[in-house]
Amino acid sequence: MTIGLSQALGLVLRRELLLSLRRPDQLLQPLVFFLIVTTLFPLSLSPELSLLRDMAPGVLWVAALLAALLSLDGLFKADADDGTLEQLVLSGIPLGLIVMAKTLAHWLLSGAALVVISPLVGMALGIPVSAFGTMMLSLALGTLTLSWLGAIGAALTVGLKRGSMLLSLIVLPLAMPLLIFGASATDRAMGGESPAGALYLLGALCVLTTTLAPLAAGAALRITLE
Amino acid sequence: MWTWFYRLASPPSVYALSGRLAPWLLAAAACLIAFGLVDGLAFAPPDYQQGDAFRIVYVHAPSAWLSTFAYMLMAVAGAIALIWRIKIGHAVAAAAAPIGASFTLCTLLSGSLWGKPMWGTFWAWDPRLTSELILLFLYFGVMSLRQAFEDPARGDRAAALLAIVGVVNIPIIKFSVTWWNSLHQGATVARFGKPTMVASMLVPLLVMFAGFMLFFVGVLCVRLRAEVLNRERLATWVREAVAT
Amino acid sequence: MSVVPVPLAVDRVHVWRGDRHVLRGVGFEVAAGEALHVHGANGTGKTTLLRVVTGLMRPEQGTVSWRGTGIHKDRAAYLAAMTYASHEPALKGELTALENLRFAVGMKRRVTEAELGDALQRVGVAACADLPARVLSAGQRRRVALARVLALRAELWLLDEPFTNLDARGTQLLTELIEEHLAGGGLALIVAHQELRLAATLRRLELAA
Numbered sequence: 001m002t003i004g005l006s007q008a009l010g011l012v013l014r015r016e017l018l019l020s021l022r023r024p025d026q027l028l029q030p031l032v033f034f035l036i037v038t039t040l041f042p043l044s045l046s047p048e049l050s051l052l053r054d055m056a057p058g059v060l061w062v063a064a065l066l067a068a069l070l071s072l073d074g075l076f077k078a079d080a081d082d083g084t085l086e087q088l089v090l091s092g093i094p095l096g097l098i099v100m101a102k103t104l105a106h107w108l109l110s111g112a113a114l115v116v117i118s119p120l121v122g123m124a125l126g127i128p129v130s131a132f133g134t135m136m137l138s139l140a141l142g143t144l145t146l147s148w149l150g151a152i153g154a155a156l157t158v159g160l161k162r163g164s165m166l167l168s169l170i171v172l173p174l175a176m177p178l179l180i181f182g183a184s185a186t187d188r189a190m191g192g193e194s195p196a197g198a199l200y201l202l203g204a205l206c207v208l209t210t211t212l213a214p215l216a217a218g219a220a221l222r223i224t225l226e
Numbered sequence: 227m228w229t230w231f232y233r234l235a236s237p238p239s240v241y242a243l244s245g246r247l248a249p250w251l252l253a254a255a256a257c258l259i260a261f262g263l264v265d266g267l268a269f270a271p272p273d274y275q276q277g278d279a280f281r282i283v284y285v286h287a288p289s290a291w292l293s294t295f296a297y298m299l300m301a302v303a304g305a306i307a308l309i310w311r312i313k314i315g316h317a318v319a320a321a322a323a324p325i326g327a328s329f330t331l332c333t334l335l336s337g338s339l340w341g342k343p344m345w346g347t348f349w350a351w352d353p354r355l356t357s358e359l360i361l362l363f364l365y366f367g368v369m370s371l372r373q374a375f376e377d378p379a380r381g382d383r384a385a386a387l388l389a390i391v392g393v394v395n396i397p398i399i400k401f402s403v404t405w406w407n408s409l410h411q412g413a414t415v416a417r418f419g420k421p422t423m424v425a426s427m428l429v430p431l432l433v434m435f436a437g438f439m440l441f442f443v444g445v446l447c448v449r450l451r452a453e454v455l456n457r458e459r460l461a462t463w464v465r466e467a468v469a470t
Numbered sequence: 471m472s473v474v475p476v477p478l479a480v481d482r483v484h485v486w487r488g489d490r491h492v493l494r495g496v497g498f499e500v501a502a503g504e505a506l507h508v509h510g511a512n513g514t515g516k517t518t519l520l521r522v523v524t525g526l527m528r529p530e531q532g533t534v535s536w537r538g539t540g541i542h543k544d545r546a547a548y549l550a551a552m553t554y555a556s557h558e559p560a561l562k563g564e565l566t567a568l569e570n571l572r573f574a575v576g577m578k579r580r581v582t583e584a585e586l587g588d589a590l591q592r593v594g595v596a597a598c599a600d601l602p603a604r605v606l607s608a609g610q611r612r613r614v615a616l617a618r619v620l621a622l623r624a625e626l627w628l629l630d631e632p633f634t635n636l637d638a639r640g641t642q643l644l645t646e647l648i649e650e651h652l653a654g655g656g657l658a659l660i661v662a663h664q665e666l667r668l669a670a671t672l673r674r675l676e677l678a679a
Contacts, residue, residue, distance in 0.1 A: 156384050
């Protein structure tokens, strides 16, 4: 390959960000979904903040998980549909690197965005401000891990009819550990205890997926592109 | 040396071999399970804490073990097929998946039956049951993914990759579920009390483990024959084999 | 006598799609300055053959070699030497023609703005350079895809129905471009259901059902 690895990463990352920013309506969708799902819980349970507070970490995390998951479907789909995915694969850039760039761009615009508006949701569910730091850190790590897992799922299901349902079925069981650790971290922070244990575990998951997921997703792309 | 392996792994020889092994495996399994059940249900002493209810362990524990074993076998077979392109691996993985899923279901049902006399409910979010439930979801994912592709070869490869990813996740899932359960030691949480086993309790359990394992391999052989026949249906040896 | 390996050699390739034996022992060689026109009725495996030659698809049996080495053994060298134009023009609608070109070529090699401009000029869409690809007509998009093939400066051109959506002038332009490419020592494998008329050496391969 005649261009360097870091240049290739930068190029694909720029391409992804440029494409997403030219479709601003799609940028807002995961955020709005996050807010809508959060709203479902008080409506179906109770408007009492004291009650909601107890369930808040779980509600917040489930809503964030579903919002991030729904937008993962499009990670490779658009490129697969118009033939540009093949061109990417044939450019000589290692598949793992392509996956990394696409996933990072996706996370920056969905997962990170969720983290930014999470204080709003936290307030709506009665989470004390003192827990916001832990909440946002855990969400950042968790949504990044989910993006990596989702990349594997998206690569496996690209091109399948009704692939998005199958994507969720594949990714959600794999995402259960991060849900456990993330919600627990927020919960402990709310209770005034140290969330360190849960955060470390979440961080470990994040590092593990960051290293292994690009390889797996690259292999998956090779399989589905045949 | 590898040519011997490749010849052994060829579809016609696998078909023939599994056909010969299956009846013996299943017969041996039937004997062991019968012995284990009779010994465990009738002759082993009741547990001093749980009474006779603990006897469900003779079905529950082997099922649980085999549900994980089958998944690992599925992942390894898929990996062999992906990496070394030995197609029989895909057939083994496809044959093993539903059996493993059934064992998982069996574990959940037997666990549920155990739960009723123990805690009064048919379901509790015990770490073992919860991880088995997640394992069932993983099985479902692999089987659905394989079916979703029009081209069966791609479906096989995609399912193999997913199984490998799943196998890496299984220890993580088990750990996280145990961790989660240990955080919430409230009164509503129930645990499967592991009865301390004396020899007269242990022997039927080991017999059941062996019996279940043989049963699994026997049924795998039967399903593998059908898989091989289906996958190789255009080959001449299949026509001859079916004609006889 | 030293044996110089033929640039592109396809040897006894078999591909099955499910139960269908799509490619049955297809083999051929293409030397420098030659073009191979692959044609046949729908469903005879023309696109499949092309995808096997790109390496996107691996055949159940058979090999594809570039200069004597299997294309999967030295993938980097092969990818640098070839360019594939699929049936779709493979452009992102949100990006302008120039941006599309910049990314597509930039991923394979360093390229200057001047080179990109020249390529667009050569195919006759210089005026569309700053228009988003989704507002271009099908013919213009096809020309931008051609500009990409030109700008990549690869030795081996793998073209799948490149004449689709081109008007008479466009068809003539493409023919000229192919002839120039062959005259410069390049090779081409072209899938097209039309008649091809080239000044250079053109061999034909017909795929039957």
